[in-house]
Amino acid sequence: MARRRAALHVVERPELELSLARPLNRLIWFLGLGAFGLAWSITTVAAYLPPLLEKFTDSSTLVGLVLAAEGVFAFFLPLLVGPMSDATQMSLGRRRPFMLLALGPMAVSLSLVAFTHSFVGTAAALFAFFFAYYIYEPPYRGLYPDLLPDTYFGRAQGVQHLFRGAALGGALVGGGFLFSVWEPFPFVLAAGITLLACGAVVLLVDEPPAGPPQYERLRTFLAAPWRVVRREKNVRHFLIANTAWEATFAGMRTFVVLYIIKGLNQPLYVSATVLAVVAGGYVVSAAIATRFGDHWGLGNVILGASVIYGLGLLGAGFATNWHWWYYGFIFPVAMAGGTVMTLAWALLFKVIPSTDRGTITGLATTTKGIGLIIGPLAAGAAIDILRPYLSATDGYAAVWPAMAVPILAAIPFVLRLAEAEAGVTGRATRSSG
Numbered sequence: 434m435a436r437r438r439a440a441l442h443v444v445e446r447p448e449l450e451l452s453l454a455r456p457l458n459r460l461i462w463f464l465g466l467g468a469f470g471l472a473w474s475i476t477t478v479a480a481y482l483p484p485l486l487e488k489f490t491d492s493s494t495l496v497g498l499v500l501a502a503e504g505v506f507a508f509f510l511p512l513l514v515g516p517m518s519d520a521t522q523m524s525l526g527r528r529r530p531f532m533l534l535a536l537g538p539m540a541v542s543l544s545l546v547a548f549t550h551s552f553v554g555t556a557a558a559l560f561a562f563f564f565a566y567y568i569y570e571p572p573y574r575g576l577y578p579d580l581l582p583d584t585y586f587g588r589a590q591g592v593q594h595l596f597r598g599a600a601l602g603g604a605l606v607g608g609g610f611l612f613s614v615w616e617p618f619p620f621v622l623a624a625g626i627t628l629l630a631c632g633a634v635v636l637l638v639d640e641p642p643a644g645p646p647q648y649e650r651l652r653t654f655l656a657a658p659w660r661v662v663r664r665e666k667n668v669r670h671f672l673i674a675n676t677a678w679e680a681t682f683a684g685m686r687t688f689v690v691l692y693i694i695k696g697l698n699q700p701l702y703v704s705a706t707v708l709a710v711v712a713g714g715y716v717v718s719a720a721i722a723t724r725f726g727d728h729w730g731l732g733n734v735i736l737g738a739s740v741i742y743g744l745g746l747l748g749a750g751f752a753t754n755w756h757w758w759y760y761g762f763i764f765p766v767a768m769a770g771g772t773v774m775t776l777a778w779a780l781l782f783k784v785i786p787s788t789d790r791g792t793i794t795g796l797a798t799t800t801k802g803i804g805l806i807i808g809p810l811a812a813g814a815a816i817d818i819l820r821p822y823l824s825a826t827d828g829y830a831a832v833w834p835a836m837a838v839p840i841l842a843a844i845p846f847v848l849r850l851a852e853a854e855a856g857v858t859g860r861a862t863r864s865s866g
Contacts, residue, residue: 460580461589463637465596467532467573470630472600474543475503475566477623479686480605480708481612482546482559487691489552497813499556500687500805503563507802510567515795516657518572526640527791528572528579533635536628538565544624547617567798569631574794576638578782586782587723587731594719594775600626602712606705613701657792658799667784667853668793672800674846675781677839678773679804681746684812684836688829696829697755710760714767715774722772723779731780732851734772739844741769746837753825773840784853804839811835 479500486496514531521527542561549555581589608619662669693704718738725734745766752759778797785793815835820828 457581457585460638461585461592464576464580464589464634465592466630466637467569467634468593469596469600470627471566471570471573472597473604473630474539474562474623474627476601476604476686477608477619478543478546478559478562479683480690481608481619482555483687483691484612485547485555485616486552489555492817494810494813494817497687497809499559501683501807501809502556502560503566504683504802504804504806506560506563506567507805508799509802510564511571511795511798511802512658513795514568515571515575515791515793515798517791518575518795519657519789519791525635528576529635529638529640531572532569532631535565535569536632536635538562539569539631540624540628543627544621547620567802571795571798572791573631573634574778574798575791576634576640577778578785578790578794579640580638583783586779587726587776590775590777590779591719591723593778594722594771595716597774598712598716598719598771601715602709605708605712610702610705657789658796661789661792661796665786665793667850668781668796670846670849670853671777671781671784672796674843674850675777675797676800676803676807677843678777679801680808680811680839681804681836682770682774683805683808684832685808687809688812688816688832692826692829692832693755696826697752699755703755707760707763710763711767714764715771718768718771719775722775725772726776726779730851730854731776731783732847732854735776735780736844736847736851738769738772739840739847742766742773743837743840743844745769746833746840749833750830750837752830780850780854784850784857807839808836 482500483496486499490496518527518531521530523530525533539562542558542565545558546555546562549558577586577589604619604623608623611618611622662672689708690701690704693699693707694701697703722734722738745762748762749766781793781797812832812835815831816828818828819831822828823830
């Protein structure tokens with residue numbers, strides 16, 4: 434009889450685990466739609482707004498300054514929206530009311546970007562889009578630790594970055610061809626995709642039942658992020674590393690198209706194919722990075738990828754003419770960069786406490802804002818300063834070594850996060866044993 438019970442236990446437990454996994458897997462894919470919409474919109478802006486702005490100015494620094502303004506919104510808004518979403522209790526939940534509020538303004542302002550006919554008008558429409566974008570993103574990020582168990586963080590980030598990679602490829606490659614047909618086309622398409630994909634998350638994802646509303650004073654909201662930063666060493670390390678990663682990503686995406694079409698004197702279709710290879714490397718890394726992370730640890734995999742990523746960017750600065758074999762160099766570096774970005778938030782979710790999650794995700798988004806300010810400004814300034822010395826590429830080759838520095842500088846903080854992750858994993862193993 435005892436043997437029969439044991440056999441039943443062996444048979445029934447996998448079935449139970451499978452029945453529990455199915456809704457979680459479905460939830461992961463529903464959540465990923467938000468990343469698809471956000472990535473498509475922000476990629477379209479970053480890649481195809483600079484050519485529009487350059488009709489009104491010859492200064493790369495000024496173009497970088499307008500794009501870097503995204504960082505101002507990304508810095509201030511999450512510090513308020515993240516803690517507010519922790520305290521908000523409505524019928525839609527804590528996070529989704531803010532996401533719903535941002536949907537319409539995001540789509541409308543994005544569709545207007547390409548229809549203005551002055552530098553100031555284009556910048557104003559862009560700033561309205563940034564405002565709405567950073568009302569949506571912090572609570573969206575907060576849904577992940579709210580709704581998923583720890584064992585699903587890596588898998589969820591892998592799915593999210595599959596969506597981001599698909600959006601990156603669609604926006605960059607498709608946008609390049611659409612931009613050559615009609616300049617507003619990529620922006621109108623991005624507005625529609627953002628509205629549908631980001632709105633689907635609000636409709637398809639259910640938050641846990643909310644209790645009665647809990648309102649706190651504004652001073653308490655503003656103080657919450659600083660309390661967390663002082664208290665949590667792992668959060669501080671992640672914030673520094675994420676600032677470096679986001680600065681590099683922002684600087685590259687702002688000037689990559691201009692580097693190819695102006696620095697290397699290539700037609701727009703070459704930049705589209707290069708970006709397709711980048712998106713391909715990003716998607717492949719999103720598909721496999723979590724498996725390596727589960728085996729060797731998220732922090733350790735990020736550490737190895739950071740070395741390849743940083744050294745690859747340094748090497749790219751030596752290119753002065755275009756060669757087809759560059760694709761073989763671009764793909765692995767794109768995979769390394771995609772691995773860092775795919776596993777970053779999963780590592781954060783693994784080492785943070787169970788409280789103040791909205792505040793912490795707001796802080797992490799704020800460091801993205803700092804990176805968005807630093808990255809385009811540093812890249813644009815490097816181009817202008819080094820233009821006399823890098824005449825073969827009109828100065829644009831300076832982007833790559835300038836953007837490699839933050840990646841390599843973040844490695845010591847990744848080491849500390851990897852040690853913290855090992856400690857968390859060890860405690861979980863001992864408690865389960």
